[in-house]
Amino acid sequence: MEATVTTPVDITAVLSKRPLIISGPCSAETEEQVLATATRLAATGKVDALRAGIWKPRTRPGSFEGIGTKGLPWLQQAKKLTGLPTAVEVATGKQVEDALHFEVDILWIGARTTVNPFSVQEVADALRGANVPVLIKNPINPDLELWTGAVERVAKAGIKTIGLIHRGFSSYGNTEYRNAPMWHLGIEMRRRNPELLMVCDPSHMAGRRDILQDTAQRAVDLGYDGLMIESHIDPDKAWSDAKQQVTPEKLAEMLDSIKWRHESTQAEEFLNALAKLREQINHIDDELLSLLAQRMKIAEKIGQYKKENNITILQTSRWNEILERAVRKGEKQGLGKEFITKYFDAVHLESIRHQNKVMNED
Numbered sequence: 001m002e003a004t005v006t007t008p009v010d011i012t013a014v015l016s017k018r019p020l021i022i023s024g025p026c027s028a029e030t031e032e033q034v035l036a037t038a039t040r041l042a043a044t045g046k047v048d049a050l051r052a053g054i055w056k057p058r059t060r061p062g063s064f065e066g067i068g069t070k071g072l073p074w075l076q077q078a079k080k081l082t083g084l085p086t087a088v089e090v091a092t093g094k095q096v097e098d099a100l101h102f103e104v105d106i107l108w109i110g111a112r113t114t115v116n117p118f119s120v121q122e123v124a125d126a127l128r129g130a131n132v133p134v135l136i137k138n139p140i141n142p143d144l145e146l147w148t149g150a151v152e153r154v155a156k157a158g159i160k161t162i163g164l165i166h167r168g169f170s171s172y173g174n175t176e177y178r179n180a181p182m183w184h185l186g187i188e189m190r191r192r193n194p195e196l197l198m199v200c201d202p203s204h205m206a207g208r209r210d211i212l213q214d215t216a217q218r219a220v221d222l223g224y225d226g227l228m229i230e231s232h233i234d235p236d237k238a239w240s241d242a243k244q245q246v247t248p249e250k251l252a253e254m255l256d257s258i259k260w261r262h263e264s265t266q267a268e269e270f271l272n273a274l275a276k277l278r279e280q281i282n283h284i285d286d287e288l289l290s291l292l293a294q295r296m297k298i299a300e301k302i303g304q305y306k307k308e309n310n311i312t313i314l315q316t317s318r319w320n321e322i323l324e325r326a327v328r329k330g331e332k333q334g335l336g337k338e339f340i341t342k343y344f345d346a347v348h349l350e351s352i353r354h355q356n357k358v359m360n361e362d
Contacts, residue, residue, distance in 0.1 A: 009085040011105050015133060015161065015197060017048050019260060020226030022087055022106075022199065024051040025233075025253055026241040028063060028071035035361040036076035036233050040248035046255050047248075048107060050084040051074070051228060055095055055111045056240060072102035077341045079105075087135075091119060093126035100130055106277060107136035109150060111167055115139035120150045124157040132361075133161035135199065142182055144189055151193065162196030164189060165228060166219075168205035178207020178244070181215070183222060190223075203230040203244045212244065213254045220258055229254075293345070296354045303355030313355045 014020075023041055028034050034052060041047045047129065052075060055065035075086040085105035090096045099107055100102045107127075113119045114137055134154050137144040147164075154162055166186040168179030172305045190198050200219030206212045217226055237247040244256065265271070306313060323344055330340040 004227060009083070009105055011085055011133060014085055015106075015163070018225055019050075019220070020197070020199060021047050021092045021229040021255065022049045022051050022056055022226065023047045023231045023248075024239065026230045027052055027239050028054055028202075028247060029051040029239050031074045031077070032042070034071070034074040035078055037231060037248065038082050038084060039179050041214050041251070042084055042232065043084035044248055044252035044255075046252050048089050048226075050082070051087040051230075054088045054099075055091060055126065057091055071222070072098060073102070073105065078100055078137070079103075082151055090123060093122045096123055096126035096130075096219070098130065098148055098343040101334070104132075106133050106135065107130070108165060109137060111232070112139045112142045114150045115141060115143075115146055119151070124153040124159075127154065127157045129158065132159070133163065134159050135163040135165050135197070137167050138169065138185070140170045140179075140188070142171070142185055144185060144192075147189060148192065148285055151196070152280050163199060163225075164193065165199045165201050166224070167201035167228075176211070177205055177215075179199050179205050181218070183218070186224075187222065192251060196224050197311060198292075199228050200224040201227045201228045202240070206244060208243045209235075209246055209287060212246065213257060216254070217258055220261055223261065236290070262305050292350075296351060299351040299354050300358050303358035306355065307359050313352055313359060322348075 025033065025037050037052075038050050041050065041343065052071070054066055054071045055076075056064060070305075072088075073086070079086050086125070087106035087108060088099055088104050089110045090099055090107050091110060098109065109120065109123055111320075113123065136147070136150045136154065151162060151164070166189070168181050169176060169185065171180035171182070174180040186198070186200070200216070201210055201241065202215035202219060206215045217230065219227065230241065230245045231248050231251045231253060232242075232245040233247065235247060236242055239244050303313065307313075323341065326344050327337050327340050331337060
């Protein structure tokens with residue numbers, strides 16, 4: 001095939017697009033597969049960057065671990081054919097060097113690398129002096145400090161453009177998702193780093209096509225800046241992660257079906273209504289804090305009685321009674337059992353802290 005695009009890629013402009021859509025095969029398998037996927041993705045007019053796994057860190061040996069460096073020229077050729085900037089995952093210093101040598105436009109650090117500060121530091125050291133955007137996936141385990149640490153290490157290496165990829169977390173007992181989204185952790189990471197690009201990877205969250213769109217819609221509803229979705233010309237025959245990939249055409253259909261949201265609007269009626277509702281929430285929050293403070297004062301009095309009568313702080317039967325009553329009443333008012341349990345667990349721990357303080361006062 002002859003190259004049809006020679007214009008240099010303005011990667012800053014690409015990354016500023018909203019929504020930002022990154023797509024491509026889980027793994028680069030053959031030159032023909034990479035070029036065909038890239039061409040069909042470009043034809044949809046909906047994809048901003050082409051991703052492909054060159055090196056694949058697999059959970060267990062024996063799985064396809066990537067085609068290796070020989071696949072990088074295929075990505076170069078795909079970029080020339082389509083104009084799409086390219087993105088690959090890197091896990092070692094050598095992989096960083098190879099990717100930069102073949103002019104990969106965007107690098108990302110995968111979940112299995114983010115979990116290891118030594119590996120992140122090796123990648124960061126190899127990035128020194130490079131002018132390339134780096135996206136960082138959350139670690140496999142739900143640890144925001146590891147995720148934050150990876151961001152800090154890459155930033156200290158002099159990388160100016162850093163983004164986040166939320167791909168879900170490994171969770172024992174999770175059955176619906178391949179990797180549990182744990183949306184609250186993604187939201188908290190966004191709160192800590194509001195200036196960073198935040199992309200969701202629903203492919204690795206869902207792990208299967210039938211819930212991929214719903215997962216992507218949830219990310220859009222939460223205000224993520226973009227999506228990274230795996231696409232393959234023949235998903236069922238993919239060499240890795242076949243169940244979660246879709247064809248370029250199916251990807252386009254899915255993106256057309258998603259209800260895209262905006263973080264803000266200048267519509268006066270909406271802004272006025274929202275301001276009033278938020279003010280109501282502020283008042284209710286103030287009341288909740290006041291009531292919680294009153295509850296803790298009563299807990300301290302209980303702690304004093306327990307101290308005087310040599311009774312332990314923790315009364316399991318009483319706690320079970322409180323929790324069962326709360327769940328029963330809360331569910332009748334439309335509150336989820338999981339929320340009620342977490343809320344009352346937090347209240348209980350704070351109550352124990354107050355009683356423990358009373359118990360240990362001279």
